Amino acid sequence: MNKLQAMEVFVQVVDAGGFTRAAENMQLPKATVSTLIQALETSLAAKLLHRTTRHVSVTADGAAYYERCLRILSDVREAEESLSRTRLSPSGRLRVDAPTGLSSEVIVPALPDFFERYPDIQLELGSSDRTVDLIEEGVDCAVRGGQLGDSSLIARRVGVMHFLTCATPAYLDRYGRPTHPNELLRHRCVNYFSSRTGKIFDWDFTRDGERVQVALPGLIALNDTNSYTAAGLAGLGIVQMPNFLMEPMIKDGRFEAILDGWISDPLPVHVVYPQNRHLSAKVRVFVEWIAELFSNHPGMRLPARAAL
Known part of the structure; x- marks a missing residue:
C-alpha cells in the first residue's frame, strides 16, 4: 500500500461523503478506493469510517486521523512546491x-x-x-x-507601530486638555487589556529624557481594536492608538491629539510562522x-x- 495515496483517498472520501464521488474526483476505480481504505484501516488497526448503503461518516478515530492527514499532505505539497x-x-x-x-x-x-x-x-x-x-x-x-x-516560531521584524494619545472634542470641552501625562490621573482613560493574560496595559510617555509610566483610571477596558475605537468615539475617555488608525479620525475632526511632544513607546511588528x-x-x-x-x-x- 502507498500510504500517502491511501491518506489522499481517505481525505477525499471524507470530503466527498462517499466512495463513489471520491473515486470520480480522483479518477480512480471505486474498487481501488475501497481497497485502499480497507488496507489503511488494517494497517492502523482502527475503524476510520462508518459505512451504510447510503452514507459514509467518520468514526471518532477517523476524525482525528483526518486532521492529521490534512497536515501531513499539506506539508508534503509545500515541500514539493518549495523545490519546484x-x-x-x-x-x-x-x-x-x-x-x-x-x-x-x-x-x-x-x-x-x-x-x-x-x-x-x-x-x-x-x-x-x-x-x-x-x-x-x-x-x-x-x-x-x-x-x-x-x-518556537520563526519571526521576521517587518515594521513598527507608533501611537497617538487622543480624545474627542466633546470630551476635551467637558474635562479639559491635559498637558502632562501625570494629569491623566485626573481624567477618564479607555484601557486596553491582554486577551492572553487579562493584564491591563500601562501607559508610557517620554519627552526630553523624562519618562512616565502609569496605570490610569478608566470606566472600561477592552481587548479589541474596533471596540476600543468605539469607546473613544463615544466619549468614554482618552485613548491611545496606532497613528495609522488615529490620523484619519483626527483629520476629519472626530478626535484631537493631546500631550504634544510626549511620545509613547513604539511597538515592533513581526511576521511569525x-x-x-x-x-x-x-x-x-x-x-x-x-x-x-x-x-x-x-x-x-x-x-x-x-x-x-
Whole structure:
C-alpha cells in the first residue's frame, strides 16, 4: 500500500461523503478506493469510517486521523512546491492572522496588489486581537504587534507601530486638555487589556529624557481594536492608538491629539510562522510582500538597519 495515496483517498472520501464521488474526483476505480481504505484501516488497526448503503461518516478515530492527514499532505505539497517552479508562481490556500486594526486599515486595502502578483493564492485572513495558536489552529503565519512570547516560531521584524494619545472634542470641552501625562490621573482613560493574560496595559510617555509610566483610571477596558475605537468615539475617555488608525479620525475632526511632544513607546511588528513553514513558497512571498508594504507605509516603516 502507498500510504500517502491511501491518506489522499481517505481525505477525499471524507470530503466527498462517499466512495463513489471520491473515486470520480480522483479518477480512480471505486474498487481501488475501497481497497485502499480497507488496507489503511488494517494497517492502523482502527475503524476510520462508518459505512451504510447510503452514507459514509467518520468514526471518532477517523476524525482525528483526518486532521492529521490534512497536515501531513499539506506539508508534503509545500515541500514539493518549495523545490519546484511554483516558487515563481505559488498557489493554494494560505491562512494568515493579523490584528484587527492593522488588517482593516493597512493590509486589506493593499490586497489588490498582492492578488495581482499572486493570483493563484487563496488567502484566508483572520482578523482579531487575540494571540492565536498557529499550530493548533492551522494558521500558516501571523502578523503580531508587541514583544514576542513564543520562541518556537520563526519571526521576521517587518515594521513598527507608533501611537497617538487622543480624545474627542466633546470630551476635551467637558474635562479639559491635559498637558502632562501625570494629569491623566485626573481624567477618564479607555484601557486596553491582554486577551492572553487579562493584564491591563500601562501607559508610557517620554519627552526630553523624562519618562512616565502609569496605570490610569478608566470606566472600561477592552481587548479589541474596533471596540476600543468605539469607546473613544463615544466619549468614554482618552485613548491611545496606532497613528495609522488615529490620523484619519483626527483629520476629519472626530478626535484631537493631546500631550504634544510626549511620545509613547513604539511597538515592533513581526511576521511569525512555524518552523515547518519556512520552505513554503506561499508563506515566503506573503512575508516579503508584507515587509515591502510596511516599508512603504509612513506609519509602519522600520528605521534604518532595524529589520531583523
